[in-house]
Amino acid sequence: MNSGAEIDEESDNRGSMWVLDQKLDQPMDEEAGRLRNMYREKKFSALLLLRLSFQSLGVVYGDLGTSPLYVFYNTFPQGVTDPEDVMGALSLIIYSLTLIPLLKYVFIVCRANDNGQGGTFALYSLLCRHAKIKTIPNQHRTDEELTTYSRSTFHEQSFAAKTRNWLERRPSRKNALLILVLVGTCMVIGDGILTPAISEVVVVVAVVVLVGLFSMQHYGTDRVSWLFAPIVLLWFLLIGGIGIYNIWKYDTGVLRAFSPVYVYRYLKRGGKDSWTSLGGVMLCITGTEALFADLGHFPVLAVQIAFTVVVFPSLLLAYSGQAAYLMKNKDHVFDAFYRSIPDSIYWPVFIIATLAAIIASQATISATSSIIKQALALGCFPRVKVIHTSKNFLGQIYIPDINWILMILCIAVTAGFENQSQIGNAYGTAVVIVMLATTALMVLIMILVWHCHWLLVLLFTGLSLIVECTYFSAVLFKIDQGGWVPLVIAAAFLLIMYVWHYGTVKRYEFEMHSRVSMAWILGLGPSLGLVRVPGIGLVYTELASGVPRIFSHFITNLPAMHSVVVFVCVKYLPVYMVPEEERFLVKRIGPKNFHMFRCVARYGYKDLHKKDDDFERKLFDSIFLFVRLESMMEGCSDSDEYSIYGQQTEKSRDALLSKYAKTAISDVDLTISSMDSIVPGKSPSSRPNSLTMSSGQEGNRTETDELEFLNRCRDAGVVHILGNTVVRASRESRFYKKITVDYLYAFLRKICRENSAIFNVPHESLLNVGQIFYV
Numbered sequence: 001m002n003s004g005a006e007i008d009e010e011s012d013n014r015g016s017m018w019v020l021d022q023k024l025d026q027p028m029d030e031e032a033g034r035l036r037n038m039y040r041e042k043k044f045s046a047l048l049l050l051r052l053s054f055q056s057l058g059v060v061y062g063d064l065g066t067s068p069l070y071v072f073y074n075t076f077p078q079g080v081t082d083p084e085d086v087m088g089a090l091s092l093i094i095y096s097l098t099l100i101p102l103l104k105y106v107f108i109v110c111r112a113n114d115n116g117q118g119g120t121f122a123l124y125s126l127l128c129r130h131a132k133i134k135t136i137p138n139q140h141r142t143d144e145e146l147t148t149y150s151r152s153t154f155h156e157q158s159f160a161a162k163t164r165n166w167l168e169r170r171p172s173r174k175n176a177l178l179i180l181v182l183v184g185t186c187m188v189i190g191d192g193i194l195t196p197a198i199s200e201v202v203v204v205v206a207v208v209v210l211v212g213l214f215s216m217q218h219y220g221t222d223r224v225s226w227l228f229a230p231i232v233l234l235w236f237l238l239i240g241g242i243g244i245y246n247i248w249k250y251d252t253g254v255l256r257a258f259s260p261v262y263v264y265r266y267l268k269r270g271g272k273d274s275w276t277s278l279g280g281v282m283l284c285i286t287g288t289e290a291l292f293a294d295l296g297h298f299p300v301l302a303v304q305i306a307f308t309v310v311v312f313p314s315l316l317l318a319y320s321g322q323a324a325y326l327m328k329n330k331d332h333v334f335d336a337f338y339r340s341i342p343d344s345i346y347w348p349v350f351i352i353a354t355l356a357a358i359i360a361s362q363a364t365i366s367a368t369s370s371i372i373k374q375a376l377a378l379g380c381f382p383r384v385k386v387i388h389t390s391k392n393f394l395g396q397i398y399i400p401d402i403n404w405i406l407m408i409l410c411i412a413v414t415a416g417f418e419n420q421s422q423i424g425n426a427y428g429t430a431v432v433i434v435m436l437a438t439t440a441l442m443v444l445i446m447i448l449v450w451h452c453h454w455l456l457v458l459l460f461t462g463l464s465l466i467v468e469c470t471y472f473s474a475v476l477f478k479i480d481q482g483g484w485v486p487l488v489i490a491a492a493f494l495l496i497m498y499v500w501h502y503g504t505v506k507r508y509e510f511e512m513h514s515r516v517s518m519a520w521i522l523g524l525g526p527s528l529g530l531v532r533v534p535g536i537g538l539v540y541t542e543l544a545s546g547v548p549r550i551f552s553h554f555i556t557n558l559p560a561m562h563s564v565v566v567f568v569c570v571k572y573l574p575v576y577m578v579p580e581e582e583r584f585l586v587k588r589i590g591p592k593n594f595h596m597f598r599c600v601a602r603y604g605y606k607d608l609h610k611k612d613d614d615f616e617r618k619l620f621d622s623i624f625l626f627v628r629l630e631s632m633m634e635g636c637s638d639s640d641e642y643s644i645y646g647q648q649t650e651k652s653r654d655a656l657l658s659k660y661a662k663t664a665i666s667d668v669d670l671t672i673s674s675m676d677s678i679v680p681g682k683s684p685s686s687r688p689n690s691l692t693m694s695s696g697q698e699g700n701r702t703e704t705d706e707l708e709f710l711n712r713c714r715d716a717g718v719v720h721i722l723g724n725t726v727v728r729a730s731r732e733s734r735f736y737k738k739i740t741v742d743y744l745y746a747f748l749r750k751i752c753r754e755n756s757a758i759f760n761v762p763h764e765s766l767l768n769v770g771q772i773f774y775v
Helices: 003-014 016-024 029-033 046-059 071-075 083-106 120-128 141-145 159-169 171-199 203-215 221-249 252-258 261-270 272-276 278-285 288-297 300-328 330-339 343-377 400-416 420-449 454-476 484-513 518-523 549-557 612-633 650-660 703-716 735-751
Strands: 531-541 560-572 584-588 596-603 677-680 691-694 718-728 766-774
Touching (some): 046 221, 046 300, 071 083, 083 252, 083 278, 083 288, 083 300, 083 454, 159 171, 159 420, 171 343, 171 420, 203 400, 221 300, 252 300, 261 272, 272 454, 278 454, 300 330, 343 400, 484 718, 484 766, 531 549, 549 560, 549 766, 560 612, 560 703, 596 612, 612 703
Parallel strands (some): 531 718, 560 596, 718 766
16 A cells, blocks of 8 residues: 555645645545455356347347348349349348358457447446546546456556557547447447338338337336247248248259359449449348347347357348249349248248337347446436346346337337338448447457457458448448438437536536545534534535535535435446445544545446435445444554454454345555544644644544444434536536537436436435536
8 A cells, every 4th residue: 555655755745734635535445455256257057048048039139130021122122133133142141141240249249248248338348447548537446346347457568558558648539439439329229210110111000019019118128038039039940941942942053152252243243233232231230239239138158049050040041042032033022021932821921020020129129228228327328217127137127218219219210211222221321330330449359358469450350341341331322312310310319428428527527626625624623513413414426535515515504414424425337237245335534523434335337226225224234334343453553454354354354244244345444544533733744733643532432332323323314415416617618518518418417317316315315405516
């Protein structure tokens, strides 16, 4: 622990009051380091894995699996003139499915999951742990002690270190990376809105189906997947079987399309027309981005098994079968799938196809919920209600507000497009932009996280960009033919997310700069210059150190304060979850007779706030255990303070942990809290009115006395003190900043959930402290 040495070196420059303030409220390095590593990754049995693979079909692969319904029509909207064009398109489809969903996503990108969580925000969280690129500067080295804060290390002269330093050097690069993540996220949302529109033909039927589908979401992914999975599995078996039948009946020669030579011939023969038709070909890989975002709902291995065993072979057979049919019936390209169904099973397949088209939307609906939850936790989306629908799998969630907004947008898009070709153009634009964003993030993952050799990074980047940039250049020709729709949708969501994030960052920076000195607080004396009334005041703050401005505002305007004050910081970290055993960090602020504590409650983007009584109980259990541990170690000498958890008290602490609570909690920071009091005094090296440390000048309250005191205060009542902050742009701000802060951000704060609702604070024990921030 070097903090003492650092303080001594800087004391001459900053003064004794600054030194004292640093000593009084140091970061919780020791506390975080002493938490136990009790979390273990959940293992899945073979039977459970097969069950989850089966369920994933109904949620993850509905979108990708229904692409055969419309790919050939969108590839040849003007009809097929040469049967060889069908062979070229089939060859493109085969290699697109192999390179993008199979090799890139299933076997490479899915490995970059953040402990089972997928999507662009999961990649961003992973990068935030390996480089200081998070734009909200609330990261601290104590967070790295978490079990789930897994990260690798690398040599300072390595290419990874140089890349990290390049990213960290300028804020503009951090913002550019965040915008890239937000663009990818918004495009996935746009994809989710377009999926139902492309899967249905009759508008009235589509609207009825959409209302029913979105109304089912509150039942949760687990129940919905059990309902949908048998239908999707039957769908894949049917299209695979029909494909085999059509290949055998019409033309086995289509299997020659596995040769890439047909791709070259197709592009050379057709010129610009063949190039622009790639926008239709790429619809065969739509749903791939949802595959990665849906990882939070199912284990990675289950998703991989379902794709390689069922989805991939069925799709190859389905497209090959349609191509074989079109070789002999090129005039039927507009409804090739339905025309290629054998007459004897037409109606059963038609019914299953209709149901599969309905289910196709489930993949992107689930993906949208997952990424919104991640964005919410990382401060990039307004506060909304999140409901966990499964006790066994925390990744399965339902967000009512987003669900109904998506439904309205889906209905509007479905009713607004004139034909399916326009929808396909819009759909392709959204998909390819998401894939480009994922590629850019994966390059950084391979360098900073996996430490891959630069040749492997170059190979992955080159192959991905060749395919994706080719498709991107094709969809650019169709921007005016419907491709603008996802751009508008994504731009609207991007504006919302970036404005909210900008306001959140400015609020945090203002609170950091305006926090109150602990030395000033302690200079007021144990009573804080007020009447201390029975009860406990929980002061919520975004700061993990220092006293928030709302507290000084509170005590300067009211004549009384609670006997016990706890500063509660609810902090979200760039991890998927924080184990319950490592949730809370507690330390004492100042001497015992001030009865002031700090508690940092740490959450990941997958975690959910528990109900208020449960949160309160765990918080107070943590404080009570802290007091016991503090009392147990008060007799230790200064030489033992850093090895206190070594040989002397390991067994004692473990006994206390098992006896009193499952909540892991740290002991007191002995550098400060073992001191009995802080009183005015004189020192040769300081001014006469400076504060100096002294031990034993006031009688200690025994452990039992303090615990009884805390219990009495708890029984007297707990009050939750929250800051009701209004953010305004300063007068000298530019006009665009005033519009952003005074109108857009203010509007979003007005319509989003209140902090009291997020923390589940009962209204009868809530106290709002109003204040205005000028940024």
